[in-house]
Amino acid sequence: MIGAGNMARAMIEGWVRADPARASSIIATDRGSGKAEALAERLGIVAVATNEELVERADIVVLCVKPIDVERVLRSVGSLITPAKALASVAAGVPTVTMESILDDDVPVFRLMPNVGVQVCSGTVCFASGRFAHTAAADRVTEWMRLLGAVVPLMERQFDAATALSGSGPAFIGLIVEAFEDAGIVAGLSHVAARELILSTMLGTVQLLQEHELSCSDLRRMVTSPGGTAATGLAALERGGVRGAIIDGVLAAMRRAAELG
Numbered sequence: 001m002i003g004a005g006n007m008a009r010a011m012i013e014g015w016v017r018a019d020p021a022r023a024s025s026i027i028a029t030d031r032g033s034g035k036a037e038a039l040a041e042r043l044g045i046v047a048v049a050t051n052e053e054l055v056e057r058a059d060i061v062v063l064c065v066k067p068i069d070v071e072r073v074l075r076s077v078g079s080l081i082t083p084a085k086a087l088a089s090v091a092a093g094v095p096t097v098t099m100e101s102i103l104d105d106d107v108p109v110f111r112l113m114p115n116v117g118v119q120v121c122s123g124t125v126c127f128a129s130g131r132f133a134h135t136a137a138a139d140r141v142t143e144w145m146r147l148l149g150a151v152v153p154l155m156e157r158q159f160d161a162a163t164a165l166s167g168s169g170p171a172f173i174g175l176i177v178e179a180f181e182d183a184g185i186v187a188g189l190s191h192v193a194a195r196e197l198i199l200s201t202m203l204g205t206v207q208l209l210q211e212h213e214l215s216c217s218d219l220r221r222m223v224t225s226p227g228g229t230a231a232t233g234l235a236a237l238e239r240g241g242v243r244g245a246i247i248d249g250v251l252a253a254m255r256r257a258a259e260l261g
């Protein structure tokens with residue numbers, strides 16, 4: 001892990017939670033903040049002083065620096081990344097072709113878009129392969145990523161949409177959960193009860209949708225009887241423009257991802 005900031009920490013916490021024995025196989029660096037060493041002390045991973053040492057020791061190099069730092073880091077250690085290794089980058093908006101053009105050799109390069117759920121092994125990791133990627137390297141990278149949650153293969157041109165939906169998604173869903181908490185309080189529940197009710201309702205709904213492969217409209221029909229409470233509530237939500245606001249929010253995030261890339 002080149003970089004030991006927020007995303008690197010979330011991924012490392014996920015790996016150590018999923019398989020504590022892997023901690024000693026994870027090596028991290030930073031730019032001088034001491035975050036890699038702090039992770040080493042807390043989680044039992046290995047912190048090294050230089051990116052050169054990290055690249056020499058690692059068989060998968062994961063770039064966890066800000067997009068603006070990708071080129072500088074790759075120019076300094078790119079020559080050490082041989083085709084026998086794999087390079088995986090989580091940097092938003094940096095295409096595999098940009099990284100391949102900086103590297104000397106035909107290195108298997110992968111672009112990833114994880115979200116914060118990786119910290120609790122329930123993340124979503126979008127995954128795309130570069131020009132020189134091959135099955136063995138892809139298997140090696142995805143084997144690690146699967147420990148962090150769902151690995152979703154996408155074409156690179158879909159990454160801005162994925163960034164909006166699953167990358168920014170936890171922030172959007174956090175807003176919705178908060179709105180339900182507020183609604184529960186207005187309706188007379190304590191904050192604790194409102195939070196417990198909405199989180200458990202969300203979990204159950206997700207499980208139903210996944211296990212029974214229900215469509216959302218089938219699910220809505222299951223709980224919406226004519227003239228009942230859900231029907232009345234849904235009509236008010238639609239009048240309030242919830243669906244349109246969510247579509248607008250995701251499209252705005254997607255446009256922003258394209259601007260930043």
Ligand SMILES: NC(=O)c1ccc[n+]([C@@H]2O[C@H](COP(=O)([O-])OP(=O)(O)OC[C@H]3O[C@@H](n4cnc5c(N)ncnc54)[C@H](OP(=O)(O)O)[C@@H]3O)[C@@H](O)[C@H]2O)c1
Nearest residue numbers: 003004005006007030031032033064065066067090091092
């Ligand atoms: N946060 C998210 O939810 C999220 C989601 C998907 C993708 N991402 C991507 O994840 C990447 C990292 O984001 P972040 O939020 O984790 O950023 P961050 O907290 O600022 O962490 C960046 C890390 O990179 C390190 N770094 C910078 N230059 C370096 C160098 N030359 N050598 C070694 N380490 C270096 C920094 O070191 P210091 O600690 O010494 O400053 C820091 O630890 C970004 O590209 C972002 O697009 C983030």
